Amino acid sequence: MDFRFKDYLSMPLQLLRINRSMKAAPYRNKEDFEKELLVRLREMCIYAYEHVPFYKEWFHDADFSPYQMQSFEYFERLPVLDKDVVRNNYDRLISDEAEKLGAVECETSGSTGTPMQFLLDNNVNTASLALFNRTWNMCKDWNITKPQATISGYAEGEWKYNRFSKILYLSSFHLNEETVLNFYNLILKYKVKFIRGYPSSLYRFAQLLNERNLHLQFDVMFSGAETLLPFQREFIEEFFKGKVIDHYTHWERTASICECMEGRLHAQNDYGFHEILDANNRSVKEGVGRLVCTGLYNRAMPLIRYDTRDLAEWETEISCPCGSNFPIVKKIWGRIEDIVVTPEGVLVGRLDAAFKYNKNIKLAYIYQPNIENIIVNIYPFDDFSLKTEKPLLEQELRKRVGSTIKIQYKIVNKEDIPFTPAGKVRFVVSDVDKKYQNTEFEL
Ligand SMILES: [Zn+2]
Numbered sequence: 082m083d084f085r086f087k088d089y090l091s092m093p094l095q096l097l098r099i100n101r102s103m104k105a106a107p108y109r110n111k112e113d114f115e116k117e118l119l120v121r122l123r124e125m126c127i128y129a130y131e132h133v134p135f136y137k138e139w140f141h142d143a144d145f146s147p148y149q150m151q152s153f154e155y156f157e158r159l160p161v162l163d164k165d166v167v168r169n170n171y172d173r174l175i176s177d178e179a180e181k182l183g184a185v186e187c188e189t190s191g192s193t194g195t196p197m198q199f200l201l202d203n204n205v206n207t208a209s210l211a212l213f214n215r216t217w218n219m220c221k222d223w224n225i226t227k228p229q230a231t232i233s234g235y236a237e238g239e240w241k242y243n244r245f246s247k248i249l250y251l252s253s254f255h256l257n258e259e260t261v262l263n264f265y266n267l268i269l270k271y272k273v274k275f276i277r278g279y280p281s282s283l284y285r286f287a288q289l290l291n292e293r294n295l296h297l298q299f300d301v302m303f304s305g306a307e308t309l310l311p312f313q314r315e316f317i318e319e320f321f322k323g324k325v326i327d328h329y330t331h332w333e334r335t336a337s338i339c340e341c342m343e344g345r346l347h348a349q350n351d352y353g354f355h356e357i358l359d360a361n362n363r364s365v366k367e368g369v370g371r372l373v374c375t376g377l378y379n380r381a382m383p384l385i386r387y388d389t390r391d392l393a394e395w396e397t398e399i400s401c402p403c404g405s406n407f408p409i410v411k412k413i414w415g416r417i418e419d420i421v422v423t424p425e426g427v428l429v430g431r432l433d434a435a436f437k438y439n440k441n442i443k444l445a446y447i448y449q450p451n452i453e454n455i456i457v458n459i460y461p462f463d464d465f466s467l468k469t470e471k472p473l474l475e476q477e478l479r480k481r482v483g484s485t486i487k488i489q490y491k492i493v494n495k496e497d498i499p500f501t502p503a504g505k506v507r508f509v510v511s512d513v514d515k516k517y518q519n520t521e522f523e524l
Contacts, residue, residue: 095203095204095207096207096210096211099207099208099211100211100214100215102351103208103211103212103214103215103351103352104215106349106351106407107347107349107351107404107405107406107407108404108405108406109406110406111406114350114351114406118350118351118354119150119151119152119153121377122150122153122156122354122375122377123147123150125375125376125377125380125383125385126140126145126147126150126156126385127147127148128176128380128383129147129176129383129385130147132176132177132178132380133173133174133175133176133177133382133383134173135170135173135174136383136385139159139160139162140159143158143159143160144158145158145159156386157362157363157364159385159386160362160386161358161362161371161373161386161387161388162384162385162386162387162388163387163388163390164189164197164388164390167197167199167384167387168197168198171198171199174199174382174383175200175381175382176380176381176382176383178380178381179200179202179381179382182202182203182204182380182381183202183203183381184200184201184202184381184382185200185201185202185206186198186199186200187199187200187201187332188332189331189332189333199332199333199382199384200379200381200382201334201379201381201382202378202379202380202381204378204379204380205334205376205378205379205381207378208334208352208377208378209330209334209352212330212337212349212352216303216326216328216339217229217275217303219326219339219341219342220300220301220326220342226247227247227274227275228247228248228249228271228272228273228274229247229248229249229273229274229275229276229277230248230249230250230251230267230268230271230273230275230276230277230278231248231249231250231251231276231277231278232251232252232253232256232264232276232277232278232279232282232283232286233253233277233278233279233282233306237252238252238255239251239252239255239260239263240252240255240263240264240267242267242271247271249267249268249271249273251264251267251278251286253278253279253281253282253285254500256282256285256286256289257289257495258289258292258293261286261289261290261293261295262293262295264286265290265293265295265297268297273299274299275299275300275301275302275303276299276302276303276321277302277303277304277305278302278303278304278305279304279305279306279307280304280307280308280309280310280313280314280317280325280327281307281313281444281506283302283304283313283317283325284313284316284317285443285444287316287317287320287321288316288443290320291320297321298321298322298323299321299322299323300322300323300324301323301324301326302317302318302321302323302324302325302326303325303326303328304317304325304326304327304328305327305328305329305330306330306331308391308413308414308415308508309325309327310433310508311433311434311437312433312434312436312437314327315437324342326339326340326342327339327340327346327413328340329346329391329413331389333376333384333387333389334352334353334376334378334379335353335374335375335376335379335384335387335389336352336353336355336372336374336389337349337352337353338355338393338410338413341401341403341405342403343401343402343403345396345401345403345409346396346409346410346411346412346413347401347405347407347408347409347410348407348408348409348410349407350407350408351377351407352376352377352378353374353375353376353377354374354375354377355372355373355374355408355410356372356373356374356375356386357369357370357371357372357373357393357394357395358370358371358373359371365394365395366395366397367394367395367397368394369392369393369394369414370392370393370394371388371389371390371391371392371393372389372391372392372393372413373386373387373388373389374386374387374389375387391413391414391415392413392414392415392420393410393412393413393414394410394411394412394414395408395409395410395411396408396409396410396411397411415508420509420511421447421449421455421482421486421509421511422449422452422511422513423452423482423483423485423486424452424453424485424486425483425485429481429482432447432478432481432482432508432509433508434477434481435474435477435478435480435481436474436477438473438474438477439470439473439474441461441462441464441465441466441470442459442460442461442462442465442470443460443461443462444459444460444498444506445457445458445459445460445508446458446498446499446506446507446508446509446510447508447509447510448509448510448511448512449509449510449511449512449513450512451512451513452513453486453487454486454487454488454489455482455486455487455488455489456488456489456490456491457474457478457488457489457490457491458491458493458497459490459491459492459493460492460493460494460495460497460498461492465492467490467492471490474490475488
């Protein structure tokens with residue numbers, strides 16, 4: 082996200098107001114906060130009912146009246162809104178005030194399937210600026226006014242520097258053996274104090290610097306937009322000698338789950354309302370479920386009980402030494418699509434852990450064409466030998482996927498790596514029939 086000067090001019094008062102409320106929100110009395118959250122959810126539902134044609138019918142079919150909503154249980158009457166419903170009802174999901182609200186059309190990158198269009202208004206854009214401001218101010222010595230670098234899918238060129246926001250944009254599309262020295266020099270030139278980006282990009286950057294024997298040090302790094310895998314965190318933290326803060330958000334701007342300095346993930350319910358649901362859309366208190374969110378700021382196209390298609394799990398522990406009262410998420414498992422399904426019907430997540438013992442792999446990803454097979458694609462370092470490395474990799478994979486599924490190994494070149502339009506690499510791409518993904522989770 083690039084912040085332009087004119088954006089600052091058009092929203093300073095609103096930004097100050099949201100900034101103030103966001104600063105206090107995590108530390109407010111839990112009961113008071115929840116009462117207010119219910120009011121905000123009700124207001125959003127009433128707005129949607131009165132201004133968005135789609136919701137009139139959607140609520141009616143669910144026997145839901147926003148005016149009667151007095152509890153979170155009542156809110157649960159509403160069905161879950163998935164991406165296909167949004168795609169098929171795009172025009173009817175637009176508020177009759179969209180233009181007045183400063184709506185801008187956006188699109189998800191569509192790393193699997195068709196991209197999805199939606200609208201974001203000025204209010205939610207201001208709120209997300211305040212949200213990132215809160216995240217970046219979390220650590221004592223860093224804040225939004227210090228020079229920072231972001232390494233993600235910036236595709237207009239190799240890099241650019243915004244003097245006003247002091248942000249150095251580095252393109253993950255252009256990050257390679259040839260450009261890494263230039264990226265390194267730019268970071269020194271602009272005296273960058275902290276860095277943020279896709280975990281896969283931060284990881285790749287650390288690897289390339291390491292190969293060239295170049296060293297950079299950041300006390301804090303912010304990782305977002307993809308699931309941060311444990312081996313990535315380990316390598317990034319060790320290489321840059323600092324802490325990675327994982328911040329889960331998405332373009333639709335309904336969700337924000339951010340790690341605190343104590344290493345726990347908090348669902349930031351002042352930005353969006355986060356629920357974790359089972360296959361029957363019932364709330365899951367323990368174990369894994371789908372993360373379903375309701376954005377609390379965007380009125381141009383409200384997304385109510387929106388299915389993120391990511392899997393997550395609540396922590397049963399309710400308090401955190403950091404003092405935040407936002408609920409704690411034990412783990413974000415990543416996208417439903419990132420799950421391998423075995424012929425026995427077992428769903429296996431976090432297969433990345435099987436690769437951490439093989440140090441000669443630069444990057445790996447798995448393709449599952451059907452329920453009987455997986456193909457492990459390996460982009461190796463020069464001294465990689467499949468013959469030597471395979472037994473250990475096979476052993477670690479078999480521990481997780483069992484003995485029935487067929488595993489093929491394929492060595493790939495840099496050109497073959499399937500970057501998504503946003504410059505990410507998906508760890509698992511699955512063409513397995515979706516019906517298998519709705520069974521119980523055994524992760
Ligand atoms: Zn905490």
